[in-house]
Amino acid sequence: MSRVYRGTGVVVAVGCLLLFAPGCSKTLEGTSGSKTTEQAKPAPVTLPGEERVADEIVVAKAEPSSEAAQASKQRTQEMQMEQAATTKAGLEDVFFAFDSWQIKDEGKQALNVNGQWLKANEGKSLTIEGHCDERGTQAYNLVLGEKRAKAVRSYLVDLGVDAKRLAVTSYGKDRPFCREHNEDCYQQNRRGHLVLRVK
Amino acid sequence: MRLSVVSRIIGAVAIGLAGAGLVGSGPESDAADVYLEATRPDAQKIPIGVLGFLDGATSARPGKEAAEVLAADLRRSQLFTVADTSKLGLAPAGAAGPDRQKLKQTVESGVKVLVWGTIGMREPDYLLDRFIYDGGDDVAAGKRYVGPASVLRQMAHRVADELVARYTGEPGIARTRIAYVSEKKGARELFVMDYDGHSAKQITSDGFLNLTPQWSPDRKYLVFTSYQSRTRQNIEIADLATGKRSPLVSLSGLNITPAPSPDGTKLAFATSQDGNSEIYTMDMQTKALQRLTVHSAGDLSPSWAPTGKELAFTSDRGGGPQIYVMSADGSNVRRLTFDGDYNAAPAWSPRGNWIAYVCRSEQRQYKICLISPDGEKRAQITSGQSIDDSPSWSPDGRHLAFSSTAGGKTHVYMINSDGKELEQLTFNGTHNSMPAWSSVEAPKVESQAADKK
Numbered sequence: 001m002s003r004v005y006r007g008t009g010v011v012v013a014v015g016c017l018l019l020f021a022p023g024c025s026k027t028l029e030g031t032s033g034s035k036t037t038e039q040a041k042p043a044p045v046t047l048p049g050e051e052r053v054a055d056e057i058v059v060a061k062a063e064p065s066s067e068a069a070q071a072s073k074q075r076t077q078e079m080q081m082e083q084a085a086t087t088k089a090g091l092e093d094v095f096f097a098f099d100s101w102q103i104k105d106e107g108k109q110a111l112n113v114n115g116q117w118l119k120a121n122e123g124k125s126l127t128i129e130g131h132c133d134e135r136g137t138q139a140y141n142l143v144l145g146e147k148r149a150k151a152v153r154s155y156l157v158d159l160g161v162d163a164k165r166l167a168v169t170s171y172g173k174d175r176p177f178c179r180e181h182n183e184d185c186y187q188q189n190r191r192g193h194l195v196l197r198v199k
Numbered sequence: 200m201r202l203s204v205v206s207r208i209i210g211a212v213a214i215g216l217a218g219a220g221l222v223g224s225g226p227e228s229d230a231a232d233v234y235l236e237a238t239r240p241d242a243q244k245i246p247i248g249v250l251g252f253l254d255g256a257t258s259a260r261p262g263k264e265a266a267e268v269l270a271a272d273l274r275r276s277q278l279f280t281v282a283d284t285s286k287l288g289l290a291p292a293g294a295a296g297p298d299r300q301k302l303k304q305t306v307e308s309g310v311k312v313l314v315w316g317t318i319g320m321r322e323p324d325y326l327l328d329r330f331i332y333d334g335g336d337d338v339a340a341g342k343r344y345v346g347p348a349s350v351l352r353q354m355a356h357r358v359a360d361e362l363v364a365r366y367t368g369e370p371g372i373a374r375t376r377i378a379y380v381s382e383k384k385g386a387r388e389l390f391v392m393d394y395d396g397h398s399a400k401q402i403t404s405d406g407f408l409n410l411t412p413q414w415s416p417d418r419k420y421l422v423f424t425s426y427q428s429r430t431r432q433n434i435e436i437a438d439l440a441t442g443k444r445s446p447l448v449s450l451s452g453l454n455i456t457p458a459p460s461p462d463g464t465k466l467a468f469a470t471s472q473d474g475n476s477e478i479y480t481m482d483m484q485t486k487a488l489q490r491l492t493v494h495s496a497g498d499l500s501p502s503w504a505p506t507g508k509e510l511a512f513t514s515d516r517g518g519g520p521q522i523y524v525m526s527a528d529g530s531n532v533r534r535l536t537f538d539g540d541y542n543a544a545p546a547w548s549p550r551g552n553w554i555a556y557v558c559r560s561e562q563r564q565y566k567i568c569l570i571s572p573d574g575e576k577r578a579q580i581t582s583g584q585s586i587d588d589s590p591s592w593s594p595d596g597r598h599l600a601f602s603s604t605a606g607g608k609t610h611v612y613m614i615n616s617d618g619k620e621l622e623q624l625t626f627n628g629t630h631n632s633m634p635a636w637s638s639v640e641a642p643k644v645e646s647q648a649a650d651k652k
Binding site for chain 2: 041042044045046049050051052053054055056057058059060068072075076079082099127129134135136137138139140142143144146147167168169170171172174175181195
């Protein structure tokens with residue numbers, strides 16, 4: 001019980017409720033000497049035999065710090081710039097079969113074109129994002145997406161591109177290009193997406 | 200009936216949903232012709248009547264909501280069957296209770312426990328008095344719960360947990376929470392809601408990807424994967440009370456599927472710093488890393504046995520993903536699942552007797568399955584056309600939360616571990632997934648005063 005009683009005001013209120021409830025507000029007024037306190041909500045009390053129910057799991061509304069908000073904004077801007085630069089460069093994505101990270105012939109053709117571009121633009125670096133369709137578990141698709149991204153990197157490295165210019169990542173099925181539940185859409189989402197880095 | 204072998208279970212008819220009115224709108228459930236011992240058959244349940252809460256002295260009239268919350272909790276507990284109180288002809292009353300003779304008759308007629316109460320006001324709090332009659336001459340000692348209006352539902356949940364403890368000696372789960380991932384403006388953010396889907400609160404607002412949340416055993420923290428940039432993601436820990444976040448694992452590559460050990464001293468997770476996804480543990484005090492898996496295939500999704508001595512995990516070392524089990528030091532790796540070519544996302548029951556996971560059915564649907572840790576018993580507990588994912592056990596081992604695309608959008612559902620009583624928990628937005636169920640609250644140390652009857 002001890003944790004419940006904080007400060008004399010509360011103790012007075014408790015006594016009040018127990019002994020002479022009708023005179024309570026007057027007692028509080030007398031104690032605090034202020035009319036505003038009289039109108040403020042009384043402090044919560046827990047009497048012997050009562051159990052106070054509080055949120056056992058306290059969840060604060062986590063307001064992002066201005067720093068974090070700034071970082072988030074910067075990241076969004078940077079990603080937009082990268083996407084624009086990627087489109088301009090004409091880099092082609094690679095598409096995969098269901099559950100597979102093998103690069104198909106069309107994918108090889110696309111990567112040959114990308115490889116030539118990379119050789120012609122020595123200063124440029126790419127991020128290869130692995131994506132998956134919605135089938136399967138979110139967690140395993142993160143790993144499958146990484147396998148796809150790494151298969152793309154490995155093909156480009158075999159073409160003679162320095163691996164240091166090729167970062168890989170995976171979004172699994174959590175940043176889909178297409179949101180329908182059909183094979184046309186699934187096909188769009190099983191991809192190695194090449195993104196030109198801007199810095 | 201005992202759990203029978205797989206061949207009998209596959210193709211079992213989904214009958215459990217008909218009564219729930221959920222057929223067609225939710226993932227279908229296999230109310231399989233099996234008895235998974237984590238749940239009780241109806242015959243062993245205690246019939247209970249919730250007579251209601253008198254609330255005439257309060258302006259907001261919270262009695263109806265409190266009674267509904269309490270009745271829903273009792274029904275979900277799988278320990279009670281909740282009687283239709285409108286047919287009992289008993290109205291709630293104060294401490295004296297309804298007419299004693301009538302109470303007695305009702306209990307003798309089969310509704311073994313009757314609960315009612317009053318909700319009054321003592322600014323700034325509600326006072327909820329609950330009374331119980333379960334036969335004999337006396338009404339059980341009343342108990343008073345106090346709390347502000349904002350915790351009214353929690354007060355009703357508290358009464359439910361008290362009743363579960365009273366009749367089973369086990370803590371109830373009505374005050375547990377479920378963390379999950381929800382889509383906001385194309386991003387994935389973390390949320391926490393009550394176990395019944397109410398009072399959702401947003402935890403992150405990063406505008407990017409936050410995935411695979413899990414609770415610390417003390418329920419004060421969430422650990423999860425947070426993408427900092429396209430190529431860098433950390434496993435972070437967030438203090439729920441303060442909102443403060445800090446990185447725990449920042450290795451190069453993917454750092455995913457964190458899982459705090461049952462005693463909270465270690466964190467198991469998967470990282471691809473070695474070139475492909477491998478499972479590590481980190482000592483939470485010293486931050487020392489220990490590598491558990493060494494294999495050129497992908498290893499991920501570690502899930503601790505409640506003893507902390509073993510881990511189940513997903514590995515595609517056999518081709519497609521399958522569930523494996525290993526000792527907590529990485530030794531004694533054995534493959535657990537052999538049915539089907541896709542089994543992933545294991546979740547070890549807090550009772551230890553089942554491992555839930557996602558199985559791909561013969562119809563190529565992603566369903567929730569259970570397998571015993573010795574691999575001898577297996578059951579598929581959801582069915583129908585949908586992608587079901589991320590099973591997470593309730594701390595009493597009687598329920599699973601999981602995500603499903605059955606309604607077109609991805610939502611979080613709850614189901615009994617025997618495949619009955621499917622319930623949709625999230626309704627907003629287009630994507631709610633990766634549910635993680637908190638542990639049950641630490642046992643309360645009752646004060647001397649509270650014990651006085």
